[in-house]
Amino acid sequence: MSGITLRGAVKRYGETQVVHGVDLSIADGEFCVFVGPSGCGKSTLLRMIAGLEETSEGSIHIGARDVTRLDPSERGVAMVFQTYALYPHMTVAENMGFGLKMNGVPKAEIKAKVAAASEILKLDDYLARKPKALSGGQRQRVAIGRAIVRGPEVFLFDEPLSNLDAELRVEMRVEIARLHKEIGATMIYVTHDQVEAMTLADKIVVLRAGRVEQVGAPLELYRDPDNVFVAGFIGSPAMNFLDGRIENDAVHLAGLPPLPVPGAAGRSGPVTVGVRPQHIALEPGGDGYLVELTESLGGVSYLYLRGADGSRLTVEAGEEDPIAEGTPVGLSLAPDRVMLFEAETGQRLRG
Known part of the structure; x- marks a missing residue:
């Protein structure tokens, strides 16, 4: 497992700058949540770490490696998206193991890794089903399982629960928190929901307009905000x-x-x-x-x-x-x- 360090990370689209010199350290094994209103740059920053968006200036390190210019496949990260992106014609087991299959991993090893991830996520009874026979929460667990079997250094979650109803969101929050405790991996989780941020995070990064407003533990931000924006955003109902x-x-x-x-x-x-x-x-x-x-x-x-x-x-x-x-x-x-x-x-x- 590895920590993550961003030094002066900047993202521009032409003349428009959307991420402004972010400096951030995420410890090995830490659960870090990026939170902020729509358009604040949290998903863009996550995609920069994943390598799905080019970093215009600054650097990104995963562990001791400078990954700023590496392809996503070389960074040792796995990403779970808002949409499940499952192949409808494949079973759960096939969906979870597809990435390994494409990389030429032997069938026996794929089967073992899928079985291990399935046990963690309580998917053993669904391995032969296809996505259409699953609930939204089960599909999201399959998407997470697909990330687990890759054995990444870092897990990246981009608003993974926003498509679920309220009851399933609570259930999956518990599942993700349990998963983090069980495997101890470094995780970065993007959400606009400050309740998710408060309940899941070891560390919260509050973003506004592409800038970091404050970084700290959930209760630290709640009890000791640096400004009106953080004070009003953290806590429900709002201050x-x-x-x-x-x-x-x-x-x-x-x-x-x-x-x-x-x-x-x-x-x-x-x-x-x-x-x-x-x-x-x-x-x-x-x-x-x-x-x-x-x-x-x-x-x-x-x-x-x-x-x-x-x-x-x-x-x-x-x-x-x-x-x-x-x-x-x-x-x-x-x-x-x-x-x-x-x-x-x-x-x-x-x-």
């Missing part, structure tokens, strides 16, 4: 943002008492205030906000509030009966749960 102002070492928000937030001391001027839905306490009988909509999910409810100044907030409530829509409420914020960001740049203000 709330309010316009505030720092005066006399405290944060002033419309309708709330001054908050002595860490990071406010010694500063003044406009600020963006971030607070997560579960860190807001409602005060029934108060005012300043109106409950516009309630979503009750059983064990938890989400209330969507509108302030007198037009601001909007999402608040997480517990199992108690949710407050009725149309009810005026007040709210309170714990100063140590509030994050501050520069109003102009969006960068985090730390104490």
Whole structure:
């Protein structure tokens, strides 16, 4: 197995630059997730590592090898795509072993490798079936099995679950996490779904417009984001943002008492205030906000509030009966749960 290092990786299409000088190290055996909105460059960066897109500048190393100019077949990677790309006329076993067959691997070795991958992925009962007789989750497991039999140094996943329904997505997330623990390979996984990123990753790389915004462990990014973009992207429901102002070492928000937030001391001027839905306490009988909509999910409810100044907030409530829509409420914020960001740049203000 091998780690991956990108140094100043750039991708251009003619005059248009879509990946901007990415520096990144992924340790041997690490599960790294590239996450970001559509068009942020995460799939392009993955394809550059795979060799499916040429690297315009910079270098890519897999282990000790500089693979920047190598063909995909020479890089020691296997890629699992969003579409399963299975041959409909072949059985599961034939699909999984086809790449080895094309490389002239002996039949006995192919059979042994297919059997080993099948056991890992619980596909033994389906080896004689053709893809049309499989569910979406089973087809995706076959596509992963096809990658496993190649024995790659690195597995690359390009939004592999986006074609599955919600229940299968959860099931396959568990399967992929279990697979990583079992074989211990270096894996890079691309998704726009931050829940997948949080639940699967050892390391998350947050991308925006072809640039790396922040790299870190899931809880590190959740608890200590560097900017408004990361704070709003990591966490579900998203963090709330309010316009505030720092005066006399405290944060002033419309309708709330001054908050002595860490990071406010010694500063003044406009600020963006971030607070997560579960860190807001409602005060029934108060005012300043109106409950516009309630979503009750059983064990938890989400209330969507509108302030007198037009601001909007999402608040997480517990199992108690949710407050009725149309009810005026007040709210309170714990100063140590509030994050501050520069109003102009969006960068985090730390104490």
